[in-house]
Amino acid sequence: MADPARVLDLGRRRYAPVLALQRALHAAVAEGRAPETWLVVEHEPVITLGRNAKTSNLLVSSGLLAARGVDVVEVERGGDVTYHGPGQIVVYPIRKLPRFREIVPLVGAIENAVIDTLRQFGIEAQRRAEHRGVYVGGDxxxxxxxxxxxxxxxxxxxxxxxTALDYDRLITPCGTPEFGITSIAAQTCRDVARDDVRDALLESLAGGFGVTYACDVLAPGAPLPFPANTSLELA
Incomplete structure (x- = not known):
């Protein structure tokens, strides 16, 4: 029987409170106080700087970004510079790994689930071993x-x-200037419903990771559900 996992669809949120929720949930899952949890969210515009981020890949000053309403946040993930914003589906899997060597297969399983999802929308995509992520041709x-x-x-x-595809004017996405950027809408030349993509993506992730989901969709403006026994304030 597949292991149960909780899915929280947070809707559209600023990045900082969701990062705080991630960290609180991470501690709770690591300590066995909370079940495996997958967060689904659409962020307000934000640029995140991973552990390997190069400042040269940030193409606009912090002052100009702030004036345009784009937050800049340093985070503990791997990789370089990434943009999140309206029109994206972001998924954060907070799950206990059975062994440390499961990290690389975890990334591969995520990429495979995305590729399977895209295929359902008529898009053929690929992985690249040298640059993690999913690509359609050179994008x-x-x-x-x-x-x-x-x-x-x-x-x-x-x-x-x-997603609006002009964010490469703000950053060099993932520090890879040799690649462009694209979206499901750009590839299919039609409007695509967020919920349709979310449902297909979650189904592919569930199959890839052998889990079943209990889903909870938060109403717009509802407080984020920080785990018990945390000092964080609701945002």
Whole structure:
């Protein structure tokens, strides 16, 4: 029987409170106080800087970014510079790993689930061993960046659904100037419903990881459900 996992669809949120929720859930899952949890979210515009981020890949000053309403946040995931914003589906799997060597297969399983999802929308995509993520030809459609601490994962994937594709004017996405960027909408030349992509993606992830989901969709503006026994305030 597949192991149960909780899915929380947070809707559209700013990045900072969701990062705080991730970290609180990570501690709770690592300590056995909470079940495996997958967060689904659409972020307000934000640029995240991974552990290997190069400042040269940030193409606009922090002052100009702030004036445009784009947050900049340093995070503990691997990788370089990544943009999140409206029109993306972001998924953060917070799950205990049975063995440390499961990290690379975890990334591969995420990429395979995204590729399977895209195929359902008529899009053929590929992995690249030298640059993690999912690509359609020479264009990135999904970024993947994880952190694993205390044998528990956090951070995850960002899939472009109807994302505005001019964010490469702000950053060099993932530090790879040789690749462009694309989205499901750009590839299919039609409007794509976020919930349709979310459902297909979650189904592919469930199959790839052998889990079943108990889903909970938060109403717009509802407080984030921080785990018990944490000092974090609801945001």
């Amino acid at each position: 990135a459609i999904c970024a993947v960046g994880l952190a694993v601490r205390r044998m528990t994962s956090m951070h995850g994937l960002a899939l472009n659904v109807t």
